[in-house]
Amino acid sequence: MSILSTSGFSLAYYLFTFFAIESAFFVALGHWRRNLSLKARRLAIAFGVLGALRFLFLLIFALQAIASKILLEEALAVFSMGVLTWGFSPFFGARSTKSTNFVIANSLLTLGLFSLSLIIPFNGLSVIFLLWQIGLGIFLLTTMLREFTQEQFLTVFGIAVLTVGAALQLALGNSLASTANNAAFIRLAEMIAYPILVIATYQEVIEALNLQSVALKNLSQTSQEEIKGLISLFEATKDITSSLSLPEVVDGAAKGVVSALNVDQCAIALPEDGDPSLMRMVATYNPRREGRGEAITFPVNEQQAIKHALERLRQVELNDSYDSPQIKFLFAMMGARDQTGPLIFQPIVLNEKSLGILIVGNAYSKRPFSLTEAQLIKTMAHQIAIAIDNARSYHALTTKSQQLAWTLRNSEQSAERRTAALEAELKKSREEVIMISQRLYEQETLARKSQKDLTEYQKHTEQTSRQLRVTHKKLEELTHENQQLSGLTASHKKQLEKLQKTEKEMQVLKDRVNELHLEAAEAEKFKQALETAQDRSRNLAKALRINRAKLQKVANMPVAMTSPQVGAELENLACGVLVSDSNGYISRVNKASVQLFGLATNELMGKKLSDIDSTQEWLNALQKITEESLVSTTLTINDQIIKATISPITDPENGQSSGNVIILYDATEEFETQQARDEFVASLAQELRTPMTSIIGYIDLLLGESVGMIGDMQRKFLQRAKANVERMDGLLNDLIGVAAIDAGQLEIAPASIDMAEIIEDVILGAKAQLEEKEIQLSLNLPDEIPPVEADPNSMQQIMANLLNNAVKCTPSGGKIEVKATVIQNDSLSVDERWFKISITDSGGGIAENDIAKVFDRFYKADHPLVQGLGETGVGLSIVKYLIEAHKGEVWFDTEMGQGTIFHFVLPIKDYYNDPWDEIDIPPFDFNSDVQDY
Numbered sequence: 039m040s041i042l043s044t045s046g047f048s049l050a051y052y053l054f055t056f057f058a059i060e061s062a063f064f065v066a067l068g069h070w071r072r073n074l075s076l077k078a079r080r081l082a083i084a085f086g087v088l089g090a091l092r093f094l095f096l097l098i099f100a101l102q103a104i105a106s107k108i109l110l111e112e113a114l115a116v117f118s119m120g121v122l123t124w125g126f127s128p129f130f131g132a133r134s135t136k137s138t139n140f141v142i143a144n145s146l147l148t149l150g151l152f153s154l155s156l157i158i159p160f161n162g163l164s165v166i167f168l169l170w171q172i173g174l175g176i177f178l179l180t181t182m183l184r185e186f187t188q189e190q191f192l193t194v195f196g197i198a199v200l201t202v203g204a205a206l207q208l209a210l211g212n213s214l215a216s217t218a219n220n221a222a223f224i225r226l227a228e229m230i231a232y233p234i235l236v237i238a239t240y241q242e243v244i245e246a247l248n249l250q251s252v253a254l255k256n257l258s259q260t261s262q263e264e265i266k267g268l269i270s271l272f273e274a275t276k277d278i279t280s281s282l283s284l285p286e287v288v289d290g291a292a293k294g295v296v297s298a299l300n301v302d303q304c305a306i307a308l309p310e311d312g313d314p315s316l317m318r319m320v321a322t323y324n325p326r327r328e329g330r331g332e333a334i335t336f337p338v339n340e341q342q343a344i345k346h347a348l349e350r351l352r353q354v355e356l357n358d359s360y361d362s363p364q365i366k367f368l369f370a371m372m373g374a375r376d377q378t379g380p381l382i383f384q385p386i387v388l389n390e391k392s393l394g395i396l397i398v399g400n401a402y403s404k405r406p407f408s409l410t411e412a413q414l415i416k417t418m419a420h421q422i423a424i425a426i427d428n429a430r431s432y433h434a435l436t437t438k439s440q441q442l443a444w445t446l447r448n449s450e451q452s453a454e455r456r457t458a459a460l461e462a463e464l465k466k467s468r469e470e471v472i473m474i475s476q477r478l479y480e481q482e483t484l485a486r487k488s489q490k491d492l493t494e495y496q497k498h499t500e501q502t503s504r505q506l507r508v509t510h511k512k513l514e515e516l517t518h519e520n521q522q523l524s525g526l527t528a529s530h531k532k533q534l535e536k537l538q539k540t541e542k543e544m545q546v547l548k549d550r551v552n553e554l555h556l557e558a559a560e561a562e563k564f565k566q567a568l569e570t571a572q573d574r575s576r577n578l579a580k581a582l583r584i585n586r587a588k589l590q591k592v593a594n595m596p597v598a599m600t601s602p603q604v605g606a607e608l609e610n611l612a613c614g615v616l617v618s619d620s621n622g623y624i625s626r627v628n629k630a631s632v633q634l635f636g637l638a639t640n641e642l643m644g645k646k647l648s649d650i651d652s653t654q655e656w657l658n659a660l661q662k663i664t665e666e667s668l669v670s671t672t673l674t675i676n677d678q679i680i681k682a683t684i685s686p687i688t689d690p691e692n693g694q695s696s697g698n699v700i701i702l703y704d705a706t707e708e709f710e711t712q713q714a715r716d717e718f719v720a721s722l723a724q725e726l727r728t729p730m731t732s733i734i735g736y737i738d739l740l741l742g743e744s745v746g747m748i749g750d751m752q753r754k755f756l757q758r759a760k761a762n763v764e765r766m767d768g769l770l771n772d773l774i775g776v777a778a779i780d781a782g783q784l785e786i787a788p789a790s791i792d793m794a795e796i797i798e799d800v801i802l803g804a805k806a807q808l809e810e811k812e813i814q815l816s817l818n819l820p821d822e823i824p825p826v827e828a829d830p831n832s833m834q835q836i837m838a839n840l841l842n843n844a845v846k847c848t849p850s851g852g853k854i855e856v857k858a859t860v861i862q863n864d865s866l867s868v869d870e871r872w873f874k875i876s877i878t879d880s881g882g883g884i885a886e887n888d889i890a891k892v893f894d895r896f897y898k899a900d901h902p903l904v905q906g907l908g909e910t911g912v913g914l915s916i917v918k919y920l921i922e923a924h925k926g927e928v929w930f931d932t933e934m935g936q937g938t939i940f941h942f943v944l945p946i947k948d949y950y951n952d953p954w955d956e957i958d959i960p961p962f963d964f965n966s967d968v969q970d971y
Contacts, residue, residue: 041425046250049096051134051228051411052092052095052096052226053096055092055228055229055232056089056092056093058233058235058895059085059088059089059092060085060089060235061236062081062085062232062235062236063082063085063089064245064674065084065236065239065240065243066078066081066082066085066239067082068088068243069082069242069243070082075550078126078243080125082238082462083125084121084122084124084125085125085239087121087762088118088121088122089120090097091114091117091724096342096851098890101625106754108164108221109152109164109167109869110152111152111153111224111225111840112149112164112167112168112207112221112224113149113152113167115150115167115171115200115204115221115224115228115461116144116148116167116170116171116174116396117144118228118937119144119171119174119175119178119200119204119462120140120141120144120148120174120198121141122200122235123140123174123178124137124140124141124176124229126182126184126193126197127177127178127181127182128181128184128185129181131875132954133632135924140301142343143971145326148167148170150716151163151166151167151762154580156656158252158882161246161891165208166731168204168205168207168208169208169474171201171204171272172204172205172511174203175198175200175201175204175268176199176201178197179194179197179198182194182197182739187665189237189241189242190238192234192237192238192241192590193235193238193239193242193552194234195234195238196235196238197230197231199227199230199234200227200231202227203223203224203226203227203231204223205227206222206223206229207222207224208225208624210223218441222532230282232305238851254389258423258641259583261815268419268457273713275299275603275856283429284426284429284430284433285320285321286428287422287425287429288306288308288320288321288422288426289323289618291306291321291396291422291425291683292304292305292306292321292322292323292420293323294418295323295354295396295398295415295418296323296325296344298418299398299400299411299415300780301374301399301400302324302325302326302374302399302400302401302403302681303322303323303324303369303398303399303401304322304323304396304397304398304399305321305322305323305324305368305371305372305396306319306320306321306322306370306395306396306422306476307319307320307336307344307394307395307397308320308393308426309363309394309395312336313627314338315337315338315339316335316336316337316338316652317333317335317336317337317338317341317344317395318333318334319333319334319335319336319371320333320394321370322372322373324372324374326402326465326636327373331606334371336371337827340367341362341364341368342364343356343381343383343412344383344395344397345384347384347385347395348385348395351385351387351390351392351469352385353383353384353385353412353415353416354383355380355382355383355407355412355879356380356381356382356383356766357380357406357407361378361486365381367377368381368397368399368690369399370402372397372399374401374402374722377401377402378763379399379400379401379402379403379404380399380400380404380405380406380407380761381397381398381399382396382397382398382407382412382415383395383396383397384396384397384398384415384416384419385419386419386426387419387420388420388423388427390422392425393423394426396415396418396419396422398415399530406575412896420660438734441910449857453745455745455747460736463732466596467729467732469732470729471729473878474578474726474760476830481613484858488711494628495563500552508650510914511813511935530771541666571601584767589814598676602769605941608629609629610765611628611630611702612631612704613629613630613702613703614627614628614631614634614635614700614701614703615627615628615630615631615699615700615701615702616647616700616702617697617698617700617918618647618696618697618698618699618700619686619694619696620695620697621773622646622647622648622660622698623644623646624642624644624645624646624647625642625643625644625697625724625924626643627639627642627643630702631702634675634678634680634702635675636676636703641754647660647698647700648660648844650673651673651674651675653673653674654674655671655672656682658671659671659684660684663685663686663698668683668685668877670682670683670684670685671682673702677705677706678704678706679704679705679708680702680703680705680708681703681704681705682700682702682704683700683701684697684698684699684700685698685700685701685837686698687699694703726770729765730763730767730770733762733763733785734760734763734767737756737759737763738760740756740761741756741757757806757809758810758811761806761807761809761810764803764804764807764943766804771835771838786832786923786924787827787829788827788828788829788921788924789827789829789830790826791825791827791828791830791833791856792823792824792825793823793826793833793873793875794819794823796830796834796837797819797837797856797858797875798817799834800837800838800841801815801817801841801856802832803929804838804841804845805839805844807842807845807883808854810851811845811849811851812850812854813845813850813851813852813853813854814851814852814853815854815855815856816853816854816855817855817858818855818857818858819854819857820858820859820860822947823858823860823872823873824873825946826873826944826946827945827946828944829920832920832923834919835917835920836920836921836942837875839913839914839916839917840877840914840917840940840942841854841856841877843879843913843914843940844877844878844879844881844914844940845883846907846942847907848879848880848881849880849881850881850939852879852881854877854878854879854880855876855877855878856872856875856876856877856878857875857876858872858874858875858876858879859873859874859876860872860873860946861943870946871945871946872943872944872945872946873943873944873945873946874941874942874943875941875942875943876939876940876941877939877940878938878939879937879939880936880937881907881937881938882934882936882937883932883934883935883937883938884930884932884934884935884938885932885934889932891915892907892930893917893918895912895917903905907938921942921944924945925944925945926942926943926944927943928940928941928942929941929942
């Protein structure tokens, strides 16, 4: 046994076992490549893994002596036994997951125990490895003996040798430890067992090859007839599918069946004009008869065999010769007169629908049909059914293509006519655009001039306003002084009259001084006289102040009436001024107001303010002055448009009104200019609307592909053009609305309307703009919406402007939500319901310093756009005006970085159009003696 421990024997042992294992690997690999056998694949993998591991040990450990070499070989033996168990055991045949888990667990556990022994030496590990190997060997032998066959004898013997070698090593290994430093019995067992396993693997491969050769031989014998049939079927199919014409298809099918099956005659019958009760022999082929044969029609009820086959959609076979008149008639139609023989009636069926009948006969040879021929006839009938269906479809498509070609020619002619009409319309539109452009240029020139005049007028108005504020302040001071003098007695009237006379003289002198002052540059000679007059004026003024201070205690008239300075300033004003007392009677007028009214001063003095103009607008303005600090209105006097501004005179001590001051100025020219501009704007808008309507109509015609197909890029361009035209139409509506509002001509005709219908119409109108920016719009409406009393056109414009603003400020791919709710207001004595609409955009929100500018249409004319708003014109200001005109309210909520929600509410009048409101019911008279019952 000492020879087994030499290095030369170790090298021979590793070489011998390596080559044996590699031989088994190549045998199993070749068998796997030929048959793709699962067991051959496992054996190839098992022997391949063992061979690679043996080669590694051959290079590293064959000529080296290490302390743990015996333990290493025992661990290798355990690993090898686990791999062989995985490869040979029938237990793992159909359990791929369990077998994989087994071999991985066995390998990892073996490697882990061996690695642990290198770190922590353990004397009993060798015994554990040997018992482990013996256990694996017994498990493998047990599973193989349960399904033992004669061919497995060598495999069982080889595994048994490996198990016995491990047992001997366990029993006698310690006695040989002094003479051998390796697992001697395990080496001897492997040198015996592995060649036996090679032979067993080779024997199994040979047995499998023998079985395969026998199966192939039997398969070749049984398949020759089927191959011949398939060749015949291929030839017949080629004849059947060689054409798409129905006569050629059926003739080729009959000829192909005769040629493929070597029968005497064949015929195909189809329903006559779709009537299944009549069959027409559309194709017959008889090699012994020249010509195609005559197409004959016969009733199905006279041929019971054909009727039976068509009703059940199954093949009917008559292998005996029948002398019945029906059979003779069929053979006569197929060209075999006075001859009968075996027949097969095969229905031609496609998608469980009968298309006809295939008749095959052997009238001359009397040869019966075999099962293979019957099956081929059934297969050919299916191919004939497909060919007939294709031929009919081709005929229908050909007919339809001819109709489409005719329709296309008519469409092309119609398109040419419409194109000519469109070109003429386009030419006309271009001429109109040129004419409008010229008129627009002229109006722009006029507008620039008007703007210049307006700027100058605004400067003059600002100057007048400043003067008005100064005058108003002085009037308040004088009113205060007047109130202080209200307690004076009538005994000092003479002194007051003297004071008035002095003031008149001072006013005359002051006018003279002003004249002299204006003429000083022209006449130096009046300089000394002017200085004398000025000194005298100052002395008179000083005396006047002294006298006023004395008379303030006794005078009962306002100082504003007696002050020459204020009176002169009022007379010098270009605008008219009226001053009234607390009862509404005029107490002071200036020269400009006298000229505006065309009346004398004494006619205006003492006149009541409500008698100046009888219009309801003027009376409403006088009533509002008690609630507001400043009221503006318009008067029409002597064909002149007079702008009037009414302001109360407030006592600074008690805060009560002691009168009113009215500022008047002529606005006739301004009104006429504004009216001319509004009429021009309305006329221009109407002229632009007509060609835009035509453009939208033609774009819709192109998008609907009524005049021809268009591509995706063309569709996108047309949608963008439509969106821009609709946007221009919205701007024209805003322009007309502003003109109507400014001119005071906006008419509102309330009616009971369905807001859901209004909302849906507006969303449908904005479809092109939404598709252009790929915006997702969600609509949230309640199930029941009560009718709202409002003007339909105004509601349409409100929704269009708000939705247009949301579309403009929302980025591409964003979202917009339109939500409607009905809210209840229980705060009043009578319950009120309001219809609320909210439109949410994702435009990023409005900054805090821009919130006050949202509804201001005058702001956007000369300033940058407000961030977060899409509306660049006057749309939102029109929305506010229209909603407030309907007794509603509009507001918005905004969040920076997110978007803005515009809300507006309208009152819901449940009693609107109530028939009881139309009846005038008089009050009940309790004193009446007559009562109706």
